Amino acid sequence: MRAAMPPINTKNMSTPLEEEESELRRGPWTLEEDTLLTHYIARHGEGRWNMLAKCAGLKRTGKSCRLRWLNYLKPDIKRGNLTPQEQLLILELHSKWGNRWSKIAQHLPGRTDNEIKNYWRTRVQKQARQLNIESNSQRFLDAVRCFWMPRLVQKVEQASPSSSSSSSSSSYLKEMCTPSSVPSQLSSCCTVPSFPTFSPLANKTTDISNSSSVTTQNICPTDSINISDQTEIPQHLTGSNVYGHTTLDQCYNIDSNDYGMEGISFASMSAVGFYEGTSSEGNWMCNEMSDNLWNMDDIWQLRSI
């Protein structure tokens, strides 16, 4: 546990200027401060934050006021968990722009750069750490594109099957997951007949992770990506748009109930070369990554139950 240190206020010295500064409040905002700020902005609009802070009678820096308004008080801020669509968009945009949080936030109405940044740091980077992959590495990017995003696409399409064909995030992903966008490293490493296209017209979008009939999940040691399943294989993941052609019985078994990251045995992955394989860099993901490994969305939902 991180030590809960009180914020060090280095402005407790006694020069006149610093005395003034020492009156500045820090830390959590009170309801009264929020009200003051909200009312002032309602009357005078936002901007010129330093002046605003003074005029509104707030003992805060302009910076602090701006942040409070933009990240918390602004009326159009969306609260609650990020939807699969939003997660999808974040992953996609981050793969494009990197840590340009404010730029990414512009494409997610109602979400702040701070929120997106926090999401990335707490959820996405956590998974990268657990996999011993640098979150800014190409490997991780490939993993996100190949496994995480498709899972989210499924989620999105399950959530809105009727509107999925016009879903912007869905079409985004279809584009992302077409062969042209598959990283060369990936396409060369995987004997993927064709990268999956996530057809919104697929009338069956069985969620492997949610299927009670699933008995096994697999980490495939072969050269092919395999997210197939012995019992229920989603239509859109098979047939003309296949991840792989390896059958289930060629793969390792993982307890079907272990859909959480926590349940995955990383040691066993290591045993088949998941971590070590720099010499087989190109095969790292195809060989050992399983669909359930990237079932983040389900994991988070389960965690919240």
Next chain:
DNA sequence: AATAGACACAACCGCTGCAGT
């Protein structure tokens, strides 16, 4: 029930770029 550790997120800090003087 108590406690430690993990997690999530609000808030702060430092830096950069830009506009005004």
Next chain:
DNA sequence: GACTGCAGCGGTTGTGTCTAT
């Protein structure tokens, strides 16, 4: 061109809450 103040951005930290033991 140099200086100053401000806004905005991304990284980091502090702390309340949740979860596991």
